[in-house]
Amino acid sequence: MTADRASLVPLLRAVGLTRRFGGLTAVDAVDVDLEVGEVHAVIGTNGAGKSTLINMLSGEMPASAGQIQFAGRDITHWPQAQRARAGVGRSYQRTTIFPSFSVLENCRLAAQAAHPRAWALWEAADRCPQSLRAAHEALEATGLEDDAHRIAGSMSHGGKRQLEIAMCLATRPRVLLLDEPLAGMGAEETDRMLALLDQLKVEHAVMLVEHDMDAVFRVADRITVMVNGQVIASDLPEQVRSNRDVQIAYLGTEQ
Secondary structure, three states, rough: HHHHHOOOOEEEEEEEEEEEEEEEEEEEEEEEEOOOOOOEHHHHOOOOOHHHHHHHHHOOOOOEEEEEEEEEEEEOOOOOOOOOHHOEEEOOOOOOOOOOHHHHHHHHHHHHOOOOOOOOOOOOOOOOOHHHHHHHHHHHHHHOHHHHOOOOOHOOHHHHHHHHHHHHHHHHOEEEEEOOOOOOOOOOHHHHHHHHHHHHHHOOOEEEEOHHHHHHHOOOOOEEEEOOOOEEEEEEEEHHHHHHHHHHHHHHOOO
């Protein structure tokens, strides 16, 4: 372990995380740490348990066993809304934007949902200064400020995926759980997204679930490999690339 690596403190930690569906164990005693300053990629074939893992970490799905800690607190039984307010944000495999609204309005609504102000009866929701400030900051961070007044549905596929991350940032998370943000992107859009992830990790702990192996090895600081719900390797990218079990089970090669 390097000195830099040793100085990192996990912001989100899962220990023995397990999810059963009847007789099927989709995630089996998984340990994973997410730290500010790193992109932690989780890879595996379809059905490996990657999305189920994110669903448990975000609070969308209860764990059958194990523990989840966020900033030193046990959040295993917290509902999704409570985790989101505390700073656990996520994106989805499928686009979840409001296509008929502007880019800015999408971000403003996300910010407002994360931090509602039900007592501000005198204030028009679309003029809430806190929500608007969070929305503009998210657009600036993702390079979408110039598209603020563009209709979201008119954006390219890559632009929509960027907007989803901006909406997540508008909630002011500390952890970003990103489920296949590169899906369907061309080379130029992928380059922009990878540059954005490299920028976001400076102040966030980032989990990236992705199938694009070239992109994963370009951006990831750590990689966890899952097969049939279990972790078979979790290490630095070069160690994972040279791991014989990974080569056989996932990468399809044996060097």
